[in-house]
Amino acid sequence: MRSNRVQNSSRNDLPEEGKGEKARERILAAARQVFAQYPFKAASTRLIAEAAGIERPLIHYYFGSKAKLFEAVARDLFEEFNQAHLSFLQGVERLPPREGLSLYLDRLLDYTLRHPEPMRIILVNMAQIGNLDEIPGYQYIPLHLEEIRHILENKVPLQGPPSEIQMFFLCFNNLMISFLGAKSCQAQVLGLDPEGPEYRQWIKDALLTLFAPWLARLIFPDSNR
Amino acid sequence: MRSNRVQNSSRNDLPEEGKGEKARERILAAARQVFAQYPFKAASTRLIAEAAGIERPLIHYYFGSKAKLFEAVARDLFEEFNQAHLSFLQGVERLPPREGLSLYLDRLLDYTLRHPEPMRIILVNMAQIGNLDEIPGYQYIPLHLEEIRHILENKVPLQGPPSEIQMFFLCFNNLMISFLGAKSCQAQVLGLDPEGPEYRQWIKDALLTLFAPWLARLIFPDSNR
DNA sequence: GAATGTTTTTACAGATTGGTAAAATTTTTC
DNA sequence: GAAAAATTTTACCAATCTGTAAAAACATTC
Numbered sequence: 001m002r003s004n005r006v007q008n009s010s011r012n013d014l015p016e017e018g019k020g021e022k023a024r025e026r027i028l029a030a031a032r033q034v035f036a037q038y039p040f041k042a043a044s045t046r047l048i049a050e051a052a053g054i055e056r057p058l059i060h061y062y063f064g065s066k067a068k069l070f071e072a073v074a075r076d077l078f079e080e081f082n083q084a085h086l087s088f089l090q091g092v093e094r095l096p097p098r099e100g101l102s103l104y105l106d107r108l109l110d111y112t113l114r115h116p117e118p119m120r121i122i123l124v125n126m127a128q129i130g131n132l133d134e135i136p137g138y139q140y141i142p143l144h145l146e147e148i149r150h151i152l153e154n155k156v157p158l159q160g161p162p163s164e165i166q167m168f169f170l171c172f173n174n175l176m177i178s179f180l181g182a183k184s185c186q187a188q189v190l191g192l193d194p195e196g197p198e199y200r201q202w203i204k205d206a207l208l209t210l211f212a213p214w215l216a217r218l219i220f221p222d223s224n225r
Numbered sequence: 226m227r228s229n230r231v232q233n234s235s236r237n238d239l240p241e242e243g244k245g246e247k248a249r250e251r252i253l254a255a256a257r258q259v260f261a262q263y264p265f266k267a268a269s270t271r272l273i274a275e276a277a278g279i280e281r282p283l284i285h286y287y288f289g290s291k292a293k294l295f296e297a298v299a300r301d302l303f304e305e306f307n308q309a310h311l312s313f314l315q316g317v318e319r320l321p322p323r324e325g326l327s328l329y330l331d332r333l334l335d336y337t338l339r340h341p342e343p344m345r346i347i348l349v350n351m352a353q354i355g356n357l358d359e360i361p362g363y364q365y366i367p368l369h370l371e372e373i374r375h376i377l378e379n380k381v382p383l384q385g386p387p388s389e390i391q392m393f394f395l396c397f398n399n400l401m402i403s404f405l406g407a408k409s410c411q412a413q414v415l416g417l418d419p420e421g422p423e424y425r426q427w428i429k430d431a432l433l434t435l436f437a438p439w440l441a442r443l444i445f446p447d448s449n450r
Numbered sequence: 451g452a453a454t455g456t457t458t459t460t461a462c463a464g465a466t467t468g469g470t471a472a473a474a475t476t477t478t479t480c
Numbered sequence: 481g482a483a484a485a486a487t488t489t490t491a492c493c494a495a496t497c498t499g500t501a502a503a504a505a506c507a508t509t510c
Contacts, residue, residue, distance in 0.1 A: 018456085019456080019457065019507080023458090038353075039266070041263075041264070045498065046496080055459055056498090057458085057459080057460090058458070059498095060498080062457095066498070123348075123352050127345060127348050127410070128263075129409045129413070130408075130410070141410060142410055167430070170415070174403040175400060178403055183355075184355025185351045185366060186399075188354070189370050190395070194355070205392070210435055214434070244487065244488095245486065248488085269467065282470080283489090290468080290469080
């Protein structure tokens with residue numbers, strides 16, 4: 001009975017949320033915050049339960065285990081990010097490379113500064129991939145990175161070799177993950193306020209400085225010679 | 226009596242290591258590996274003791290607490306890296322920018338592939354800086370990043386504005402941390418073996434592609450116009 | 451309204467954790 | 481070689497962890 005509960009993740013035939021569904025959503029939302037703050041092992045079910053305002057065994061009642069909760073969180077979170085990511089790219093391909101990248105960055109930074117969880121969850125957990133005690137939910141991280149790249153390739157007319165496009169993407173995204181996932185550390189090195197507009201501007205400047213020339217080469221491979 | 230033990234970290238007046246000093250070194254070496262594999266909280270004293278081949282309370286006898294052990298590990302580790310880093314730069318400033326960067330990268334990758342702990346310890350712990358339960362040893366991470374930048378600035382004649390040099394450095398180092406600290410994840414996205422020579426070459430290519438043009442602009446600010 | 455299903459709460463359990471204290475053992479000092 | 485110091489081992493502890501089971505409470509169905 002309980003296993004059906006856990007697997008039943010489509011809600012499109014329910015007219016209104018029951019109590020169970022409300023509790024479930026509250027746990028998911030709380031877990032999202034806690035998993036974004038701490039690596040999986042340090043993100044205790046007690047912390048999640050407190051943040052959700054529920055009794056701890058409800059986590060197991062609704063999700064089966066902490067690892068399955070992480071999976072559910074990661075699946076939802078990255079799916080939302082993918083959808084949002086599509087919208088970041090609207091109209092970008094019609095602009096010159098630098099302007100296009102600038103617009104994309106504005107949108108991406110708007111989203112990720114309001115929703116820091118994807119970047120943080122990636123950063124705090126990515127190094128545990130490949131460990132013996134790896135949990136299944138971690139695999140959403142590389143899958144997500146690949147998905148984002150496909151979205152980008154489909155929307156922006158890049159002309160370089162696929163391996164170079166992948167390199168571009170991976171470098172770009174890893175810097176986003178580092179700068180947004182470890183804001184306190186980076187901002188401390190820079191002497192900035194991690195939540196301030198200067199730090200956001202710094203990220204944008206850094207990424208434009210680094211990636212705009214490369215993007216131009218990928219869009220117009222012969223015109224910069 | 227025990228607090229004197231913990232604080233007594235200079236050994237330059239002892240003719241030969243006693244048993245205690247040997248045990249201490251074994252704990253430090255084991256802790257280095259465990260702290261490089263797991264975030265601080267997940268790096269249990271039991272794991273460290275097992276890796277060191279000692280009984281667990283010896284950690285407290287020699288170091289006082291897990292957090293203090295982390296501090297001792299981080300201090301040693303980053304100091305060693307700083308010294309090694311000096312040698313990576315020998316002769317680099319006499320080469321053209323791309324060649325100099327290539328040589329530096331070869332040396333840096335040689336070192337960090339044999340000693341992955343600095344990058345890993347940074348990556349698995351950097352996002353916890355600024356958290357309420359932050360431990361003092363974490364502060365070695367931003368301090369180390371600043372120290373490395375100073376070493377670089379002293380050895381390589383960069384002409385750009387200090388803020389741009391810092392940006393260059395921070396972008397460069399964060400990518401190294403990501404690519405070396407989370408090898409399994411990155412290599413999975415790339416479809417490579419994380420310990421294979423192709424992945425190492427990929428890192429080098431990525432960093433050269435991204436940073437060689439920028440480095441040239443920082444060394445010869447007017448000659449590329 | 452009773453029976454059934456769902457949700458929540460309470461209690462429990464084994465395992466693990468960081469740390470402490472005391473006993474045992476080893477080493478050093480005189 | 482006895483005493484003192486250093487080191488190691490053993491035993492213990494409170495706290496925390498994830499997870500389970502049962503009881504209680506609530507909601508739904510007929």
